[in-house]
Amino acid sequence: MEKITISLIKADVGGYPGHSSVHPRLMEVADDSLQKAKKDGLLIDFKILAAGDDLQLLMSHRKGTDNEKIHKLAWKTFEKATKMAKELKLYGAGQDLLKDAFSGNVRGMGPGVAEMEFKEREGEPLIAFMMDKTEPGAFNLPIFRIFADPFNTAGLIIDPSLHNGFKFEIFDVIKHRKVLMESPEEMYDMLALIGAKSRYVIKSVYPKKNPKVPEEETVAAISTEKLYQIAGKYVGKDDPVALVRAQSGLPALGEVLEPFSFPYLVSGWMRGSHNGPMMPVSFKDARCTRFDGPPRVIAAGFQIAEGRLVGPVDLFDDPAFDQAREKAGEIADYMRRHGPFEPHRLPMQEMEYTTLPSILENLEDRFADV
Ligand code: 13P
Ligand code: 13P
Ligand code: MG
Ligand code: MG
Numbered sequence: 415m416e417k418i419t420i421s422l423i424k425a426d427v428g429g430y431p432g433h434s435s436v437h438p439r440l441m442e443v444a445d446d447s448l449q450k451a452k453k454d455g456l457l458i459d460f461k462i463l464a465a466g467d468d469l470q471l472l473m474s475h476r477k478g479t480d481n482e483k484i485h486k487l488a489w490k491t492f493e494k495a496t497k498m499a500k501e502l503k504l505y506g507a508g509q510d511l512l513k514d515a516f517s518g519n520v521r522g523m524g525p526g527v528a529e530m531e532f533k534e535r536e537g538e539p540l541i542a543f544m545m546d547k548t549e550p551g552a553f554n555l556p557i558f559r560i561f562a563d564p565f566n567t568a569g570l571i572i573d574p575s576l577h578n579g580f581k582f583e584i585f586d587v588i589k590h591r592k593v594l595m596e597s598p599e600e601m602y603d604m605l606a607l608i609g610a611k612s613r614y615v616i617k618s619v620y621p622k623k624n625p626k627v628p629e630e631e632t633v634a635a636i637s638t639e640k641l642y643q644i645a646g647k648y649v650g651k652d653d654p655v656a657l658v659r660a661q662s663g664l665p666a667l668g669e670v671l672e673p674f675s676f677p678y679l680v681s682g683w684m685r686g687s688h689n690g691p692m693m694p695v696s697f698k699d700a701r702c703t704r705f706d707g708p709p710r711v712i713a714a715g716f717q718i719a720e721g722r723l724v725g726p727v728d729l730f731d732d733p734a735f736d737q738a739r740e741k742a743g744e745i746a747d748y749m750r751r752h753g754p755f756e757p758h759r760l761p762m763q764e765m766e767y768t769t770l771p772s773i774l775e776n777l778e779d780r781f782a783d784v
Contacts, residue, residue: 423485548653
């Protein structure tokens with residue numbers, strides 16, 4: 415059977431109000447645009463979703479990853495939505511469309527991209543994770559736990575097909591280079607890198623001697639675009655997305671969701687400049703309100719059927735995650751009480767891309783040697 419490609423491409427093209435959510439009209443414009451592409455046969459299926467102020471295009475097709483037609487469709491769709499955002503004077507209309515003209519691929523132009531191509535299995539569960547108010551490294555902890563931590567994923571111990579572990583492709587987003595590492599053999603070295611989540615970011619995960627999934631197939635893909643590097647200044651956080659496949663030789667659905675029962679700390683939140691808890695929420699609660707947050711994640715669950723996206727199921731719309739949300743609320747209180755102090759505010763090195771340098775510049779003449 416021909417391979418299927420799933421592309422999740424997202425952008426903030428205007429917030430409603432402020433940076434809190436996506437206006438329903440933007441979702442309608444995006445829906446019209448992708449509906450046409452489906453009629454024309456470019457797409458097999460699609461879903462329009464929203465996480466905080468980020469508009470999400472989830473598409474299935476047979477064109478492979480980094481396909482010019484698919485990327486152009488996404489770019490044009492964001493342009494149309496931007497036009498509507500301007501009409502409604504939504505906040506930061508066109509915020510993530512950082513380049514004027516499309517040049518073959520949306521990577522490096524502002525939108526975030528997670529894509530994977532694979533042969534559909536007998537049953538093919540797929541989870542699309544979408545985060546707002548944080549950076550790509552926010553996926554390091556949950557992706558590590560899903561594919562490498564036996565205290566999270568029981569299957570690593572008791573399912574023979576997962577027992578050989580996984581390979582992780584890790585990007586150094588500062589030096590623009592990458593390294594492929596194997597777990598469990600290199601787990602400690604890997605953690606040395608990915609614990610530094612603002613620099614080393616897991617880009618994709620591959621199986622290892624897995625009887626059910628071929629070695630070259632991606633089983634998890636994460637968007638790693640860093641907006642400040644494209645724009646040269648702070649224009650909003652990257653607000654990453656990820657695609658994760660589950661079951662039949664891969665972690666079970668519940669093992670994929672389990673890491674989010676812990677509201678771990680990520681950077682982002684207000685003005686992209688604060689550490690705060692990652693809160694798993696239902697689609698309807700994916701609105702960033704308190705101090706423009708706290709950072710949120712939604713999970714949309716699908717079964718793929720000949721490319722059709724059967725779903726979504728709103729996976730965090732479950733009382734089993736209430737405890738994580740409550741804890742995130744407590745952590746939000748605790749962190750907020752630090753006000754402008756680190757480690758609530760990000761360290762100097764990471765504030766370099768905000769307006770802080772210009773504040774310090776104004777004080778430059780008044781400094782005397784000690
Ligand atoms: P079922 O028996 O409901 O298919 O579940 C199997 C499983 O492995 C759950 O993690
Ligand atoms: P976004 O990156 O979601 O647009 O948020 C920007 C911001 O500064 C929130 O305070
Ligand atoms: Mg915004
Ligand atoms: Mg956003």
